[in-house]
Amino acid sequence: MGTTRMDRRLFLKAAGLTAGAAATLEVGCLSYFKKGRSATADNREVPTTCELCPNKCSAIAVVEAGRVKKLNPNPENPKSRDMLCARGNAAIKQVYDPDRLKQPMIRVGARGEGKWKPVSWDEAFDFAAKKLGEAKSKYGPESTLWSSTEGFQEVFFKNLGLAFGSPNLVRHPTLCLASVNLAYSATFGTVPSFDLLNSKYVIMSGANRFESIITPDTMDLIGGVMERKAKLVYLDPRFTVTASKADEWYPIKPGTDLAFILAMIHVIIAENRHSKEFVSAYTVGFEQLAEHVKPYTPEWAEKETEIPGKDITRIAREFADAGARALYYAGRRSSWYQNDFQMRRAQAILNAIVGNWDQMGGMVPNAKLPKGEFLFMPWDEPKAPRVDEIEKHFPLAAKGDGVYLKLRENVLSGKPYPIKAWMVYKQDPLNAMPDQSKTLKMIEQMDFIGVIDVQMSDLAWYADVVFPESAYLERTDPVEVMPGIWPAVVFRQQVVKPIHDTKPNLEIVQGLAKRLGLGDYFDYTIEQWVEAEFKDLPIPMAAEHMKKHGVWAASGQPSYGKTLNPDHRFVTKTGKVELFSERLQEAGYDPLPVYAAPKQPRSDQFRLVLGRVGYFTHANQSNNVWLHEFMKENDLWINPKPAARLGIQNGATVSVTSSVGSVKLKARVTEEIRPDCVFMLHGFGKKSKMQSLVYNVGASDAAVLETAWDQVSGNAAFHETFVKVATA
Ligand SMILES: Nc1nc2c(c(=O)[nH]1)N[C@H]1C(S)=C(S)[C@@H](COP(=O)(O)OP(=O)(O)OC[C@H]3O[C@@H](n4cnc5c(=O)[nH]c(N)nc54)[C@H](O)[C@@H]3O)O[C@H]1N2
Ligand SMILES: Nc1nc2c(c(=O)[nH]1)N[C@H]1C(S)=C(S)[C@@H](COP(=O)(O)OP(=O)(O)OC[C@H]3O[C@@H](n4cnc5c(=O)[nH]c(N)nc54)[C@H](O)[C@@H]3O)O[C@H]1N2
Ligand code: SF4
Ligand SMILES: [Mo]
Secondary structure (H helix, E strand, C coil): CCCCCCHHHHHHCCCCCCCCHHHHHCCCCCCCCCCCCCCCCCCEEEECCCCCCCCCCCCEEEECEEEEEEEEECCCCCCCCCCCCCHHHHHHHHHHCCCCCCCEEEEEECCCCEEEECCCCCHHHHHHHHHHHHHHHHHHHHHEEEEECCCCCCCHHHHHHHHHHHCCCHHHHHCHHHHHHHHHHHHHHCCCCCEEEEEEEEECCCCCCCCCCCCCHHHHHHHHHHHHCCCCEEEEEEECCCHHHHEECCCCCCCCCCHHHHHHHHHHHHHCCCCCHHHHEEEEHHHHHHCCCCCHHHHHHHHHHHCCHHHHHHHHHHHHHHHHHHHEECCCCCCCCCCCCHHHHHHHHHHHHHCCCCCCCCCCCEEHHHCCCCCCCCCCCCCCCCCCCCHHHCCCCCCCCCCHHHHHHHHHHHHCCCCCEEECCCCHHHHHCCCCCHHHHHCCCHHHEEEECCCHHHHHHHHEEEEEEHHHHHCCCCCCEEEEEEEEECCCCCCCCCCCCCEEHHHHHHHHHHHHHCCHHHCCCHHHHHHHHHCCCCCCHHHHHHHHHHCCCCCCCCCCCCCCCCCCCCCCCCCECCCCCCHHHHHHCCCCCCCCCCCCCCCCEEEEEECCCCCCCCCCCCCCHHHHCCCCEEEEEHHHHHHHHHCCCCCEEEEEEECCEEEEEEEECCCCCCCCCEEECCCCCCCCCCCCCCCCCCCCCCHCCCCCCCCCCCCCCCCCEEECCCCC
């Protein structure tokens, strides 16, 4: 079953995201808590922070008779405004999910067989500590891998890995946004926000913001683009919800966005439409750039992108005319192609030359807010080099996050040294990494796997021990600063007591640390931790405020242009915005983005592209009983032309086969995708029987995706896989 247009409209409506609703949004001036409310122990309203996706929207939990009855949006957060999406609402079902992990368990059958023994927390901790200790004494602490995805309690997990002595922490960025972050950092020395609310002209490559929700960008697009009639030009091989709201949609040939952007730069420079003031005062390398883009004409780009050259020329002119209020939006998931870094860098350069830096309606360096820090006992730095050899292969990449796919290759080869134990927090590498069969091999060679999750993820299903974390509504977490154009400080406090035998991550970390002889490093409570963080908030009665409101944001309008003075030093080698980058050149990369045509599928193949829907996060909420109502099974989008050629009817079961695997799912024959690619949503075809709604239902894209990564950042390249499709 696919999503219909009606489903999507209903979703946006249900989520409070309709254009009309958004038009009334005002930033950070409403208070939910002005009205008087009476509370009892059983009936309360508790402000907290959603944990169902990276946005961390502010929510107010309504508790009745001791149960979470409803979640309301908290209007005081300028980032999430007065919005909670469908997933945010469905967080209630994370707590009351019959499938959730309810006590620690140790595997008793073969890996993946699904035989588990419920154990006490002591048994689970003793077992894991023994196994981690064995790996350490046989192979050194570096033989343990600690992988995790963002979350307010991730810090404790990472610290345990480091205190244990392992340099091998690996995080999600190289499966997500590493290339876009590195590209903007290489150009501006920082990753800015995009002032969509005030922009006049927005171009988006993919970045399906009406389904892939980012706050405040999604609401700003509704308020800015749909209400104030800023123009939106959207490039995507699929007709997404964002395409349906755009002024112009181009089903660009996949992998050719760089050609489109270079041609835009060509036109703008050839017609002398760039911002002379910004370019001369703040950038280096304009002459080299001008020379570099000469061959990249719109006529040339038309052949690459299949977007008419006259449209590229017109769009370039309109974009430059909008100048400071024009935005080539960066997008977030940039795990697309092997040259992704250079595509994102070209966007950054294009933004720079029209002078939208630090302007209202342009790109704005993120503002931050101060908070205190809890001072814990420091440990010695891990001694061994990283197993992914990041320094050697990706000298410019963010060191602390690691490079996931290269790491998996090295773990499989056992070089430069063996990895024997794997601890995982809030991540499902069996679905988040391409080529599931390789991840399964990685699992096989581990002497020990421990997983901390709220549900039985596919990786947990293959683990030796699972530690059930309390759901976010059952715990108090560290305070977080959410940087942005309107930064905010958010707090997540316990709404209801854990209903099963679960623990917050800090207590899981402490249980392990104690047995590993590392207890002193974690000798504090979550209350002490958050009290220390409240201390430096520049507001009176900070702790009381945060407990009562759940969020704090500085009042007033954002200030633009703070970095626009000739003395400002950008955090780059030259202190300027680097159109031409010596640093890249020294590291052996192209100092200006060079286009190479992407490899093309054979006539009997399709490129597999990925994306999202508004009502699931990644692969992890398809088993949520409310969200499951939106979609019970994923399907394969295929254009009617190739479908007819292959004799594929709408709704027929098809096989999708790449060089690494084959899956079966139903076909959705639709004009909403180009004929040369196919699309499937991830989150289905689960291996874990404890995700009973989606176990073995539909298919997992991770089973067919091949391993490829961006050369500069090491970011996974998820759109480089070619598949054959046939009736099954
Ligand atoms: N509802 C919901 N919201 C989310 C998330 C979620 O899981 N669910 N996840 C959050 C996270 S962590 C992330 S990283 C973001 C991801 O959000 P985005 O950065 O918007 O990325 P995606 O939606 O994954 O993919 C973007 C689009 O790129 C298109 N595309 C594929 N190849 C090409 C190409 O060559 N050129 C162009 N122009 N387009 C192409 C795909 O068809 C897809 O529609 O969303 C965040 N928000
Ligand atoms: N095939 C494919 N792979 C992808 C992508 C794709 O579109 N397709 N997208 C990529 C992107 S952009 C990203 S960001 C990554 C995301 O992929 P992951 O990093 O794996 O993140 P999630 O899928 O959000 O969540 C992973 C696990 O966290 C658990 N979890 C949720 N809440 C909690 C909690 O409070 N505590 C604990 N302990 N666990 C919790 C969930 O149950 C789930 O098992 O995947 C990347 N990989
Ligand atoms: S966008 Fe939705 S899922 Fe994500 S934090 Fe906000 S309410 Fe929660
Ligand atoms: Mo992501």
